[in-house]
Every structure is written in C-alpha cells, then in structure tokens.
Amino acid sequence: MIELIFPDGSQRQFEDGVTGRDIAAGISKSLEKKAVLIKLDGELLDLDRALSKGGRFEILTRESPEALETIRHDASHVMAEAVQELFPGTQVTIGPSIEDGFYYDFARDEPFSLDDLAKIEQRMKEIVDRDEPIRREVWKRDDAIAHFKSIGEAYKAEIIEGIPAGEDVSVYRQGDWKDLCRGPHLPSTKAVGKAFKLTKLAGAYWRGDHRNAQLQRIYGTAWASEADLEAYIKRIEEAEKRDHRKIGRAMDLFHLQEEAKGMIFWHPKGWTLFRTLEEYIRRRLDADGYKEIKTPQIMDRTLWERSGHWEKFGQSMFTCETTEGEELAVKPMNCPGHIQIFNVGQKSYRDLPLRFAEFGACHRYEPSGALHGIMRLRAFTQDDAHIFCRDDQIESETTKFVRLLHTVYDDLGVELHSVKLALRPDLRAGSDEVWDIAEAKLERAAKAAGVEVELLPGEGAFYGPKLEFHLRDAIGRTWQCGTLQLDFVLPERLDATYIAEDGSKQRPVMLHRAVFGAVERFLGILIENFAGAFPLWLAPVQVVVATITSDADDYARQVAATFAAKGLRVETDLRNEKINYKVREHSLAKVPVIAVVGRREAELGQVALRRLGSDRQEVLAVEAASNGLALEASPPDVAPGMRAANSTARGTVGAMEAG
Known part of the structure; x- marks a missing residue:
C-alpha cells in the first residue's frame, strides 16, 4: 500500500500501481475528464503512470499553471508528427518547451519556408482533433538504438547512445508516431488544445556546436486558452513596436555591423544618451561613498589563472600573445583588477568598508547566433563596483545597496519585479563549508534589508551566491539587471588582507554589485520601456x-x-x-x-x-x-x-x- 497526502491535508491509502486517472475517477467522473497530469512530491508525472510510492499528491487540469509547460512540450511533439507526415524523410532531433512556447530542430535537405508554417499548423490541428492517445513505454537502451536507426532517425539513435549501457529509456507513442522523451506528457493530443501558433524559422547546429550539421528550427507558442494566446500575440506585437534596434535606427542612436560583431557604433545622439545615464549613476555613486577607479583593459593570463576566471571563462576570453611570449587576456570582468588596487598598501579595519566603482569596458566571446542588438554583446560597459568590508558590515552594506538600487529604478521609471537568491552552481570555487556560510549570510543580509527572496538553486556565481534584482518593463517582460554577490573566495585566491582591531591579518569580504549590469543592455531596456519617448532629462535631444x-x-x-x-x-x-x-x-x-x-x-x-x-x-x-x-x-x-x-x-x- 502507498499513502498519498492531498492538497487539503487529508491522507489516503491506495494499492501499489494505482494511477492518477484511477484516483481522479474515484473522486468524480468530471475530475477524471479534466485531469491531465499528476504531481507527486513536486514532480510532474503522466496521468496513467503507475505509482509505486506515496507522498504529497495533486491532480492537475489544463488550467493548472504547472500544466502549461507540458502543453507546450506536447505541442512540440504534435508539430514534429505533423512535419514528418507532410515532409517524409525529415529527421527529428530535440524539441523542448521554452519560455512562452516551444521549438523543434529538424534535419531536412530542403529548407522550410514561411508558407510551410501554415500547412504544418493546420496539420497540427488535425492531429489534435484525432485525439491520439499518448502512452509511455519503457524500452531497453540497445533495442531503442536499433529501432531508431532502422527507421532512419540517426540523431535520436545518437542521443540514446549517450545514455549509459544497461539503462532503460522511455519512449512516448503518440498514435502511430513515437519519440524518445523523459516526459511527462498529456493523456492525448486533444488535451494540447488549439491555442498555438508557429512563429518563426531559424537555423541551429546539432548539439549547439558549429562544427556539427546545421538543422532547421521551427519555433511556436502555445497556451492553455485562446484568450491567453491572443494576449501573448498582442504583447509580441507591442514588443516589436518597441524593438530597440528599430527605435535606435529611427532616432539615429547607434548601429551594428558585421565587421565588429557584438560591438556598438554609437552615433552622437546615442552617445549623449549613454553619457547622460552614466553621469547620472556616477553622481549617485559619488553621493553614496564610492571611489571611482580605472583598471587595465588587458592583463596577463597568470592573474586570471590565480583568480579562477581562466578555468571558468577561458573559452570566452579574447586573448593575444606578444613577441616576448606573454599571453594576455582582454578583461571579461573587473573584479581581479579591483583587488590589485585594494592590495596596494596596508589596509586597516578602520578603512572598511572601501567601495571601488568602475565603468569597466569588458569583452566576452559570445557565439554570433546568441548576439541580439545591444542586449547581448561581445563588448559592453558595466556599472561595476566592489565593496571590501568586514564580516560585521555585510548586512549594513547590503541594506545600503538595496536602498540605492530602489531609488535609481524609481528615478528611471522601471519597476522592481522580484529578487532572487542564486545558490551554489555545480562548477564553483571554494569549499562547501565556505558556501554554507556565504549563502546563510547573504540570506540574512537580504532579510535585514527588507528583501523577500526566491531561491534559485545552481544559479550562483562561481565564487559566491548572489542576489538577482529582476525588473519589469512597460509590457510586463522581466529582466535581470542589478546584482549583489557575496564572495569569500577571490580575496583568498588573490591574497587580499586588512589589519584587524587586534592586529591580526584578516580577509575582507568582497561584495560584487551592479545596478544596471551592462549599461548597454540597460539602455536597450529603457529604449523599449519608453518606446524611445524618454523623460526630458534623459532625452538625447530635448x-x-x-x-x-x-x-x-x-x-x-x-x-x-x-x-x-x-x-x-x-x-x-x-x-x-x-x-x-x-x-x-x-x-x-x-x-x-x-x-x-x-x-x-x-x-x-x-x-x-x-x-x-x-x-x-x-x-x-x-x-x-x-x-x-x-x-x-x-x-x-x-x-x-x-x-x-x-x-x-x-x-x-x-x-x-x-x-
């Protein structure tokens, strides 16, 4: 027997192997008809999945917010089935749900056209009308490899070959069509509904590697209701009107070109806008006790190795070698340089907190396919600052920064949407004990600053946990810009010390913080937020x-x-x-x-x-x-x-x- 705990707190026992459908039917026939998924201890499962353990249990309908991601994932499968029916010989690769929608990557010799999207969309609706049952099957790994190779699905076979030998795989059968997938899925194609739309075509490389075969990606969006779909379409139309690239051209602010990918050519009006924003935040930092500094653009590889950035970011750094054999790197971030300034001369506990600010020009290699206007660049400026403080100053400095960020966002007419506490990532520096302390201290500091946080496991910086400040723009989109990171690791790696009150040498705590993040990206957000109609003080021509x-x-x-x-x-x-x-x-x-x-x-x-x-x-x-x-x-x-x-x-x- 297994024991399930329902949302109202009641507990009931069931036979091993009971399914969510069985339980829904036992409650009411109407619930059985509406049910599409179950949630057991936070994990979404198929409605017809046999349960072998108990736990907190919930039945989900299409209207449940948590079901939306599965609706989108199923829509990608329905699209893949439609494509293979309409264009025999096309291979399927991967098709996940994403924010606001889904995509699927296809291997096909002939390119899809925009006219094809309408045909695919119509066939998807026909598949929904067929009400094809979706069933999970467990296959032996080697049997699955042999099967997908036999039907010409080389990419699926390659995915399965990456699964350790001896492990079983799950295959979902959708009518006569099937796909390798972890699931979960809805009970049938009818449950997907018709509130979907195919939106665009794009190129993609197999496994995201430019050395691999190029695939064709079809994007779509899917929602629980037609009303939600219409609202989304209107939001996208509004976003297109506010596209910072179009407004930038119309206002003669900047341009980008192939000879300098991911880098901006600022025109006089655009640079005036940039300088006005920079001068504003500089005054705010001066008033808040920051000392502005400037660090070198290029530094020796050995410094980046000592800091740990070479291991973490080496593949994304622009490097050069001198005739004398020096290997240099263009800085991707400012923090190691700030520690070098801190390390010059002896610092006392009386000197802390010491706040260093820099409008640092940073360069990072981003694949050309990831670049997007002035929002995603290879060269950008950070309103960067680092606060060197004592352990007992963490809470007061956090409160001070939060107050600054709030007033800046108020001045600029942007709304703070949420604050998230990003915790230790898989690839990180420092021991678990150090991370335990850092995470606990940052969470306490956020609480002391009056900030309610949402936890984000695995999303911290490689040297410490961070607070992410997400703002919301005029059409409801959210952006992560401001950040405060608590770091015990870099001061240790780069040997930063101060003389404590008792005469001993101690490591300072390092708080990495930014209000805008990348100034260029923040400007892109402001351009779209105001649709170019800036308040008078900020307008490049007033x-x-x-x-x-x-x-x-x-x-x-x-x-x-x-x-x-x-x-x-x-x-x-x-x-x-x-x-x-x-x-x-x-x-x-x-x-x-x-x-x-x-x-x-x-x-x-x-x-x-x-x-x-x-x-x-x-x-x-x-x-x-x-x-x-x-x-x-x-x-x-x-x-x-x-x-x-x-x-x-x-x-x-x-x-x-x-x-």
Missing part, C-alpha cells in the same frame, strides 16, 4: 526650435541659444519645409518638445511649445519657457524633490505625454 517661415531663422537661433544657456540639449530646424512636416518628423524621432517660432512669435518674444504625443500647444515668453523646461530637464538626483518640481513645471509648460 528641444528642437522649428521655424514656420524663413524670416524667423535669426529669432530661432536666438531662442536656441537661450535654451542652450539653461543647459538644455537643443537643435534648430530651419529647413524650407512646412511646419506640420517638421513636427511630424521630429515626433517620429521622439523629440520631447518642439518649440515653434514664426514672425508673430519673433515680434512678441514668444515660443509655441508642442509636446510629444499631444496636439495641444502652449504659447509662452522665451524666458518662462526656458526656465520651465530647464527645471523639468533637471536629472532626478540633482534637484531635491524633483518629482514634485517636475509636476509643477509640467503644469506651467504643458503636460507631457508618451508618443
């Missing part, structure tokens, strides 16, 4: 003075000079074009304010202000307009109570609306 007629050109230059004298970033548009054309063009470029001037404005010493996204205009004296805009354009950290001041200024010079 005001364009545009003329109605050419006889106002001199006055326009005077107005622009007045605005510039107030610190505003201003341009003039004196072209011989109609004013509506100029307004439309600068609106597409996301300029927050257009100051329109003509003969009348010149005579009266006025400007007509038009805000991005608004048809209204407000006529003001030049001095009043320049003073109001200058106040509104003050960065949030410069003027105390800036949000209240901005509200007053907007009441004076017109409400700002997103374009």
Whole structure:
C-alpha cells in the first residue's frame, strides 16, 4: 500500500500501481475528464503512470499553471508528427518547451519556408482533433538504438547512445508516431488544445556546436486558452513596436555591423544618451561613498589563472600573445583588477568598508547566433563596483545597496519585479563549508534589508551566491539587471588582507554589485520601456526650435541659444519645409518638445511649445519657457524633490505625454 497526502491535508491509502486517472475517477467522473497530469512530491508525472510510492499528491487540469509547460512540450511533439507526415524523410532531433512556447530542430535537405508554417499548423490541428492517445513505454537502451536507426532517425539513435549501457529509456507513442522523451506528457493530443501558433524559422547546429550539421528550427507558442494566446500575440506585437534596434535606427542612436560583431557604433545622439545615464549613476555613486577607479583593459593570463576566471571563462576570453611570449587576456570582468588596487598598501579595519566603482569596458566571446542588438554583446560597459568590508558590515552594506538600487529604478521609471537568491552552481570555487556560510549570510543580509527572496538553486556565481534584482518593463517582460554577490573566495585566491582591531591579518569580504549590469543592455531596456519617448532629462535631444517661415531663422537661433544657456540639449530646424512636416518628423524621432517660432512669435518674444504625443500647444515668453523646461530637464538626483518640481513645471509648460 502507498499513502498519498492531498492538497487539503487529508491522507489516503491506495494499492501499489494505482494511477492518477484511477484516483481522479474515484473522486468524480468530471475530475477524471479534466485531469491531465499528476504531481507527486513536486514532480510532474503522466496521468496513467503507475505509482509505486506515496507522498504529497495533486491532480492537475489544463488550467493548472504547472500544466502549461507540458502543453507546450506536447505541442512540440504534435508539430514534429505533423512535419514528418507532410515532409517524409525529415529527421527529428530535440524539441523542448521554452519560455512562452516551444521549438523543434529538424534535419531536412530542403529548407522550410514561411508558407510551410501554415500547412504544418493546420496539420497540427488535425492531429489534435484525432485525439491520439499518448502512452509511455519503457524500452531497453540497445533495442531503442536499433529501432531508431532502422527507421532512419540517426540523431535520436545518437542521443540514446549517450545514455549509459544497461539503462532503460522511455519512449512516448503518440498514435502511430513515437519519440524518445523523459516526459511527462498529456493523456492525448486533444488535451494540447488549439491555442498555438508557429512563429518563426531559424537555423541551429546539432548539439549547439558549429562544427556539427546545421538543422532547421521551427519555433511556436502555445497556451492553455485562446484568450491567453491572443494576449501573448498582442504583447509580441507591442514588443516589436518597441524593438530597440528599430527605435535606435529611427532616432539615429547607434548601429551594428558585421565587421565588429557584438560591438556598438554609437552615433552622437546615442552617445549623449549613454553619457547622460552614466553621469547620472556616477553622481549617485559619488553621493553614496564610492571611489571611482580605472583598471587595465588587458592583463596577463597568470592573474586570471590565480583568480579562477581562466578555468571558468577561458573559452570566452579574447586573448593575444606578444613577441616576448606573454599571453594576455582582454578583461571579461573587473573584479581581479579591483583587488590589485585594494592590495596596494596596508589596509586597516578602520578603512572598511572601501567601495571601488568602475565603468569597466569588458569583452566576452559570445557565439554570433546568441548576439541580439545591444542586449547581448561581445563588448559592453558595466556599472561595476566592489565593496571590501568586514564580516560585521555585510548586512549594513547590503541594506545600503538595496536602498540605492530602489531609488535609481524609481528615478528611471522601471519597476522592481522580484529578487532572487542564486545558490551554489555545480562548477564553483571554494569549499562547501565556505558556501554554507556565504549563502546563510547573504540570506540574512537580504532579510535585514527588507528583501523577500526566491531561491534559485545552481544559479550562483562561481565564487559566491548572489542576489538577482529582476525588473519589469512597460509590457510586463522581466529582466535581470542589478546584482549583489557575496564572495569569500577571490580575496583568498588573490591574497587580499586588512589589519584587524587586534592586529591580526584578516580577509575582507568582497561584495560584487551592479545596478544596471551592462549599461548597454540597460539602455536597450529603457529604449523599449519608453518606446524611445524618454523623460526630458534623459532625452538625447530635448528641444528642437522649428521655424514656420524663413524670416524667423535669426529669432530661432536666438531662442536656441537661450535654451542652450539653461543647459538644455537643443537643435534648430530651419529647413524650407512646412511646419506640420517638421513636427511630424521630429515626433517620429521622439523629440520631447518642439518649440515653434514664426514672425508673430519673433515680434512678441514668444515660443509655441508642442509636446510629444499631444496636439495641444502652449504659447509662452522665451524666458518662462526656458526656465520651465530647464527645471523639468533637471536629472532626478540633482534637484531635491524633483518629482514634485517636475509636476509643477509640467503644469506651467504643458503636460507631457508618451508618443
């Protein structure tokens, strides 16, 4: 007999070999019809899986949030069956569920076309209508290898050959079609539903290795309901409108090209945006007690070996060798360099905490297929800092950093979604005892800072656990940017010490922290979050003075000079074009304010202000307009109570609306 504990806390005994379907049927016929999976001690299992042990037990329906991943996995299998029916001779490889959907990689001589996606999608719906039962079978490993080779599925056979000899494998039969898979799966193809859509084609290498055969990948999305699918499609459409690459081109911010993969060519407006954000966070760090430093871009391999980065990141580091035989590496991160500065001269316990900040230019090799606009790069800048502190300062420094991060995110209009505590990874430095201490101390520090954390086993840095700060953007997507990592390992490896109060030498605790992470990536997030319509203080061009007629050109230059004298970033548009054309063009470029001037404005010493996204205009004296805009354009950290001041200024010079 086995004993199962139900969600309401009740306990019942059942015969060995009972299935989830049996249990559901015993509760009610309606539950049996709705049931698709079971969960036993946190593990999802097939509804018809015979149970041999007891534990915490739950029956899941299609509407259960935990069933969604299986719906997507099953959709990938349904797609694979449809592809092989429509295109005989195609080999299947792997087809997992992923965030928001699924994909499957296929080996086929002829390329798929976008027209093929509609055909595949229609056949998938037919397979769903067939209500093909999905059943798990356990095969001998060698029998499975022989079978898949016999039907021409060389990739499946290779996967099975990687399984240790003597182990059995699970094969799922879906009608007459079958696939190697761990499972679990839904009871039948009907349970997948039709709330799916194939989205795109891509290339992929077998096992992710460019030296292997190239495959064709078909992506799709699947949801529990049509309403969820429609909401997702709308979200994707909105994301495409906000794509930072498109907005970057439209606003003339930057470009990327093949001759410098994963590296950005910043145009004047884009670099102004970058510098404005960098200057803002630099002021915040200065006010918070950080000392800015600069470390070398290239350092000898021996330093990276001592730190442990060579072992962990060696394959992702750009290296060179001198004629004198030196092997050098372009830095992928800043931490070893910061310890070198800490190690110069003797440090006392009175010197701690010591906070070193650097806008460090880092380079890491990323496969070209992984690069994505300015979000995933080979060359990027970190708003990096390292806090060297005593053990008894960990909690106060964590609280101080959390406060800084919260206020920065508030200033930039981004929402902190969640904080996660990433724990020891498989590949790591330091003993288990050191990790036990580090994880416990960081968890206590997070609690002291008032932070509720979600645990992420296996996701820590190789030298210590870390707090990950995930923000949410305007359309609900989440991004991990800020981080705080607690490190006992690098100070030990690189021999960092300070003199304690009792005169003994002690190792400092090292806190690695960043608010933005990669500045370029954070800027990409901001571009998409604001859809290019930045708040006035951050906009690369804050005001364009545009003329109605050419006889106002001199006055326009005077107005622009007045605005510039107030610190505003201003341009003039004196072209011989109609004013509506100029307004439309600068609106597409996301300029927050257009100051329109003509003969009348010149005579009266006025400007007509038009805000991005608004048809209204407000006529003001030049001095009043320049003073109001200058106040509104003050960065949030410069003027105390800036949000209240901005509200007053907007009441004076017109409400700002997103374009």
